[in-house]
Amino acid sequence: MLTKRIIPCLDIKNKVVTKGVKFQNNVELGDPVEMAARYYEEGCDELVFYDITASAERRPIDIDMVKEVANAVRIPFAVGGGIRSLEDMSRVLLAGAEKVSVNSLAVENPNIIAEGAKAFGNQCIVLGMDPLAVDDLEKYPSGYEITTRGFRNHTGMDALEWAKRAEGLGAGEIVVNSVDADGTRQGFELKLTKLIAENVGIPVVASGGAGSSAHLATVFNEAHADAAIIAGMIHTGDYTIPQIKQELIELGIPIRHTW
Numbered sequence: 001m002l003t004k005r006i007i008p009c010l011d012i013k014n015k016v017v018t019k020g021v022k023f024q025n026n027v028e029l030g031d032p033v034e035m036a037a038r039y040y041e042e043g044c045d046e047l048v049f050y051d052i053t054a055s056a057e058r059r060p061i062d063i064d065m066v067k068e069v070a071n072a073v074r075i076p077f078a079v080g081g082g083i084r085s086l087e088d089m090s091r092v093l094l095a096g097a098e099k100v101s102v103n104s105l106a107v108e109n110p111n112i113i114a115e116g117a118k119a120f121g122n123q124c125i126v127l128g129m130d131p132l133a134v135d136d137l138e139k140y141p142s143g144y145e146i147t148t149r150g151f152r153n154h155t156g157m158d159a160l161e162w163a164k165r166a167e168g169l170g171a172g173e174i175v176v177n178s179v180d181a182d183g184t185r186q187g188f189e190l191k192l193t194k195l196i197a198e199n200v201g202i203p204v205v206a207s208g209g210a211g212s213s214a215h216l217a218t219v220f221n222e223a224h225a226d227a228a229i230i231a232g233m234i235h236t237g238d239y240t241i242p243q244i245k246q247e248l249i250e251l252g253i254p255i256r257h258t259w
Helices: 032-042 063-072 086-094 104-108 111-120 159-169 190-197 213-221 241-250
Strands: 005-013 016-021 024-030 047-051 077-080 099-102 125-133 144-148 153-158 173-177 204-207 227-230
Touching: 005 032, 005 204, 005 241, 016 032, 024 032, 032 047, 032 063, 032 241, 047 063, 063 077, 063 086, 077 125, 086 099, 086 111, 099 104, 099 111, 104 111, 104 144, 104 153, 111 125, 111 159, 125 159, 144 159, 153 159, 159 173, 159 190, 173 190, 190 204, 190 213, 213 227, 213 241
Parallel strands: 005 047, 005 227, 047 077, 077 099, 099 125, 125 173, 173 204, 204 227
Antiparallel strands: 005 016, 016 024, 125 144, 144 153
């Protein structure tokens, strides 16, 4: 049985890790390189970094930060935010990242997924999506609309249709980041995560809402997520990664442990 992955997420604004609720009221938490090194030493499986204002401000990702992280950890990590072209993807990967996450860019130019997969391999291209629950099921059969630019832009795209299209274009992984659950620590969005996981053949990563080890167990067992992104529950010190992994083992979840 494949092990489930635990992936700390560091949202970065002005070179500082921040965390908010539903993409708002962010508070500063610390240096991204120092936090990455700590989570790596604690035994996380991967890391993901999002420059949360780069796309909205239409500026490039901080390549120096990517290089510093690559020097500090020996595990795969993904980078998103401010990716505007194939050349930007190349710069991020050459700086040491294993994966590039595209969200706003992919919505604006879906072919960038195919171009990136052809140039660097499917495993390097992650589709990040920020779905928002909606009532118009005729227009959005999944019940969720894709948003971009930190929930600022409504795209008119159905979440499941977009996930399937992205897979067809060559995405190697999909991160389902629920706008409604983000930062609430009340549990992951299970309905859409399960719907996507059951309708695509690539790994699906649940994101938004993690508040306890039980939440991770639920999204693995009930929504069939391949990995789960965590943030606030470890950033605040309420949990450590070894604690989460031990509790998941006790709950019968197959995970990779490092002790």
